[in-house]
Amino acid sequence: MSRPTWSDPSLMRQLLLWSLGALVLVWACFVFLAYRTGVEEADELTDGHLASVAVLLLGVHGLPALGQRVEPLRLRQEGLKNHDYQQSLSVLVWDAQGGLRWRSGNAPTLAFDATEGYATVLAGEVPLAWRSFSQWNREHTQKVAVMLHLDERDALANDIAGQMIEPGLWLLPVVSLALGLAISRGLRPLMELSSAVAALDVQNADSLVARHALREFDSVVESINTLLVRQQQALARERRLASEIAHELRTPLTSIVLQTQALEAALDAKTQRAALAHIRADTLRAGHVLDQLLALARSSRGGAKSGWEQVDLARLARAVAADYAQAAWERSDVIEVEAEASLAMNGQPVLLEIALRNLVENALRHTPFGTRIVIQCGRKQEADARALWVQVCDDGKREGVSAGRPVADGLHLGHEIVARVAAEHKAQFHRASCAPPFTTCYRIDFAQSPENPAG
Amino acid sequence: MRILVVEDDAGIAEGLAANLRQRGYAVDLCESVEGGWSALCRERFDALILDLGLVDGDGAQLLQRLRALPLSQGSAKAPLPDSALPVLIITARDEVEQRIAGLDTGADDYLVKPFDFNELDARLRALLRRSAGRAQPMVRHGDIVLDPAARTVCRADRLVDISPREFAILLVLLEARGRVLSRAQLEERLYSWNAAVESNAIEVHIHHLRRKLGATLIQTMRGVGYFIPKDEAR
Numbered sequence: 289m290s291r292p293t294w295s296d297p298s299l300m301r302q303l304l305l306w307s308l309g310a311l312v313l314v315w316a317c318f319v320f321l322a323y324r325t326g327v328e329e330a331d332e333l334t335d336g337h338l339a340s341v342a343v344l345l346l347g348v349h350g351l352p353a354l355g356q357r358v359e360p361l362r363l364r365q366e367g368l369k370n371h372d373y374q375q376s377l378s379v380l381v382w383d384a385q386g387g388l389r390w391r392s393g394n395a396p397t398l399a400f401d402a403t404e405g406y407a408t409v410l411a412g413e414v415p416l417a418w419r420s421f422s423q424w425n426r427e428h429t430q431k432v433a434v435m436l437h438l439d440e441r442d443a444l445a446n447d448i449a450g451q452m453i454e455p456g457l458w459l460l461p462v463v464s465l466a467l468g469l470a471i472s473r474g475l476r477p478l479m480e481l482s483s484a485v486a487a488l489d490v491q492n493a494d495s496l497v498a499r500h501a502l503r504e505f506d507s508v509v510e511s512i513n514t515l516l517v518r519q520q521q522a523l524a525r526e527r528r529l530a531s532e533i534a535h536e537l538r539t540p541l542t543s544i545v546l547q548t549q550a551l552e553a554a555l556d557a558k559t560q561r562a563a564l565a566h567i568r569a570d571t572l573r574a575g576h577v578l579d580q581l582l583a584l585a586r587s588s589r590g591g592a593k594s595g596w597e598q599v600d601l602a603r604l605a606r607a608v609a610a611d612y613a614q615a616a617w618e619r620s621d622v623i624e625v626e627a628e629a630s631l632a633m634n635g636q637p638v639l640l641e642i643a644l645r646n647l648v649e650n651a652l653r654h655t656p657f658g659t660r661i662v663i664q665c666g667r668k669q670e671a672d673a674r675a676l677w678v679q680v681c682d683d684g685k686r687e688g689v690s691a692g693r694p695v696a697d698g699l700h701l702g703h704e705i706v707a708r709v710a711a712e713h714k715a716q717f718h719r720a721s722c723a724p725p726f727t728t729c730y731r732i733d734f735a736q737s738p739e740n741p742a743g
Numbered sequence: 744m745r746i747l748v749v750e751d752d753a754g755i756a757e758g759l760a761a762n763l764r765q766r767g768y769a770v771d772l773c774e775s776v777e778g779g780w781s782a783l784c785r786e787r788f789d790a791l792i793l794d795l796g797l798v799d800g801d802g803a804q805l806l807q808r809l810r811a812l813p814l815s816q817g818s819a820k821a822p823l824p825d826s827a828l829p830v831l832i833i834t835a836r837d838e839v840e841q842r843i844a845g846l847d848t849g850a851d852d853y854l855v856k857p858f859d860f861n862e863l864d865a866r867l868r869a870l871l872r873r874s875a876g877r878a879q880p881m882v883r884h885g886d887i888v889l890d891p892a893a894r895t896v897c898r899a900d901r902l903v904d905i906s907p908r909e910f911a912i913l914l915v916l917l918e919a920r921g922r923v924l925s926r927a928q929l930e931e932r933l934y935s936w937n938a939a940v941e942s943n944a945i946e947v948h949i950h951h952l953r954r955k956l957g958a959t960l961i962q963t964m965r966g967v968g969y970f971i972p973k974d975e976a977r
Contacts, residue, residue: 527838535796535835539752542833542857546758549860553765563761566754 299478303471308464315460319453326449327442334375334441335406338421338434341377345432346425373444378418378435384428395435398422404431408438477502485512490519529584532701536577540570577701583642584705595636601676602627604637605663608644612652619657623648626664633676633734635713643709646702647680647730655684655728662726668733679731681722706732744871744911745769745787745932749779749802750794750833755856759792762860767894767907771935775799780808783824787931790870792863795834795845803848806830810849829870833858868892875918882917885974887956889914896956903955908933912948916961916971925968945969 378393386400396412404422411418417438424431480499488494496512547563547570555563602625609625616623644663651661665678703717710717715734722729746763750756751774760770771786773779775798783791791809795802812826832850834841845853851873852866868891872880882889886899894910896903905913915932916924924932926945933945941947949961949969961969 531836531838531841534837538835538856539755542835543752543754543758545857546755546762546860550758550761550765553762555761559761562757566757570754 300471300475303475304468307467307471311460311463311467315456318456322452322456323446323449326447326452327445330441330445330448334419334436334444335421337375338377338406338419338436339423341379341434342421342423342432345379345381345434346423346430372447375436375440375444380433380435382431382433384430389430393435395437398433398435400431402433477505481505481508488512488516490516490523529701529704532704533577533581536580536701537574540574540577543567543570544574580646580701580705583639583646584701584708586639586642595638596634597637598632599635599637599640601631601633601635601640601665601678602629604641605644605665605678608641608648609663611645612648615652616661619652619659621652621655621658622660624660624662626662628666631665631667631676635734636709639709639712643706643732644678644680646706650702650730651680651682651684651728655682659684660725676734677731678734679720679729681726681729683725683727685727703730706730744789744914745771745935746790746792746867747771747773747779747782747786747788748792749773749776749782749797749805750792751775751796751798752794755794755833759860759863762864765907766864767911769911769933769935769938776802776805779805780824783809783828785823786936787823787825787928788828789874789932790829790831790867792831792833792867793850795832795836802832802834803845806832806848806850827874829874831863831866831870833863865892882914884917884920884960884971887960889917898956905955906948906951908944909948909952909955912945913952913956916969920971921973923964923968923970928968 376393378395379391380388380395380398381390382400383389388397388400391397395418396416398409398411398418398420402409402420402422404424407420407422409418409420410416418435419438419441420433420435422431422433477499481496484496484499488496495516496509544567547566551560551563605625605627609623612623615621648661648663651659655661659682661680661682661684663678663680665676668675668677707717710732713732713734715732717730717732720729720731744767746768748756748759748763748770750759750772753774756772756774760772763770771782771788773782777799779791779793779797779802782788793802793806797805809824809826809828809830812824829851830849831852831854832845833854833856834845835856836842836845837855842853842855851870854863854866868880872878872891880890880892882891888897889910890896891914894907896905896910896913911933912929915929929945949963953961961971963969
């Protein structure tokens with residue numbers, strides 16, 4: 289496995305990026321709302337302040353008396369600022385006739401007939417925006433207008449908003465770091481599971497054990513272990529098959545080598561004839577093994593998509609039995625077929641014939657002379673009456689084959705081939721129980737009319 | 744030298760037997776674990792050639808049973824079977840793990856089929872040599888040099904014409920130097936079960952050996968048997 293690089297997709301990085309993205313988005317919303325709130329609060333405060341000052345001035349008795357026209361007084365405010373939030377308010381006081389009686393601050397003169405209440409006005413030679421509040425006293429003899437430059441109000445708003453945003457600015461990197469650590473810690477079980485999967489050795493019959501028994505991992509671990517078991521079984525089966533092939537092929541070859549080496553020496557005529565007969569038999573045997581291997585290759589070839597057609601299983605069984613009549617007769621064996629007149633199924637006739645031949649050959653090869661061999665096939669009596677079965681039974685004693693020994697477990701190459709053909713037909717190949725006088729039955733149980741994988 | 748071959752394939756078993764007999768070994772054949780075990784319990788063999796895949800089980804079972812026995816003292820009268828019997832496994836199982844398992848079970852050597860008979864013979868000789876406690880491939884006794892590989896005998900650097908059976912008797916006696924071997928023991932080591940043995944065959948071969956290698960080489964202990972005294976005893 290190649291070493292991961294930074295450019296490779298990473299769950300950790302994705303989670304971190306998404307989390308940080310979400311965090312920044314939330315933070316940006318917070319900043320926006322904080323700014324809006326700051327501005328609104330600053331407006332409210334300013335307006336309240338303007339109104340308070342106006343009311344305060346209307347209650348002050350030191351203002352010039354009514355009807356007394358004076359030159360408006362302008363207070364100088366420079367050098368009097370004592371607080372950051374101290375605002376430069378401007379005040380205008382009129383009498384009932386509109387005569388400006390008193391003024392403070394640097395705001396330009398507001399029109400006397402301006403509407404009572406709050407207003408944002410442009411005033412001055414160079415028009416500037418001012419926020420104003422105008423109000424008459426209760427007797428309607430004096431009118432007061434309090435004004436504040438809008439820039440000053442906005443500065444206050446920005447300051448309030450800034451104060452609200454500031455904690456977020458230094459919290460963001462801290463939260464990001466904490467988030468990264470939390471994600472890393474949270475993903476640790478997943479990383480460990482990933483390492484455990486990477487360290488699995490299929491050859492060594494390992495199984496995956498999650499160090500952290502998190503319930504979210506249960507199904508993953510179970511699935512991986514199931515796959516692992518299947519893989520290990522497949523490997524074991526391949527190993528058994530290789531071992532079986534090696535045995536089946538090397539045995540006749542060894543015999544041929546030894547017999548030819550014996551022939552090199554001066555043997556008597558009888559021994560020579562025996563050696564030559566052995567060589568001939570072993571050559572044929574090796575050829576037969578090669579045929580089996582070819583059959584095996586055929587049965588494994590890409591699922592053997594072609595060759596599916598309607599097969600008469602009973603007819604096939606009779607044809608195979610007829611082919612082995614001579615071989616059985618030479619061994620004083622008896623071959624019989626017990627089947628209905630016709631048993632049609634969808635299958636691959638070539639592979640099915642290979643499977644049947646192997647079962648019959650095994651019965652001929654591994655039983656004593658005089659054995660009765662029966663090929664039986666029929667329909668299942670259970671619910672699925674359309675499903676067929678075929679079995680080859682014999683009454684010969686087989687040495688070295690215990691009843692419980694699984695089929696295709698290193699027993700014979702032929703059985704391995706039958707198992708593969710059965711798998712190709714979604715059928716089950718197994719050693720079946722048999723009624724006396726039979727001692728051994730190998731059976732293929734077909735599923736209900738196996739479908740042609742080619743469609 | 745008497746070899747037991749436990750092999751279920753008739754072609755291999757008979758091919759091995761024919762080749763071994765040509766090299767002067769006495770060979771007995773068995774085709775099953777049980778057959779092999781009963782042969783080992785009945786007769787004394789110098790080596791066992793064992794196939795693993797047998798009709799009634801795994802040859803390793805036979806080997807395990809053999810090695811599980813208490814070690815005999817190597818005397819001619821030691822109980823049968825001899826747990827230290829040299830064993831050469833011949834099998835089609837060629838994976839490293841299988842070889843290791845075979846050797847760990849107690850095999851002395853492991854040969855994968857197919858093999859050249861000459862290689863099997865060389866390995867068998869090495870086993871027999873180690874079993875006899877010899878490191879050298881040649882057997883030397885005085886001015887006599889016996890070469891088991893070439894199956895030749897030289898006396899005072901001159902090749903002596905010797906028959907396979909005479910060679911086998913000489914080798915057995917030389918391997919057992921200082922010990923008396925009875926005629927029955929010699930026959931047991933030199934002839935297989937079904938070999939037709941003349942009643943005076945051993946005497947005839949001994950007589951020929953004395954004629955070719957010197958009358959004093961093989962000593963007779965009347966009523967007991969024959970022996971070759973050790974060099975240093977001379």
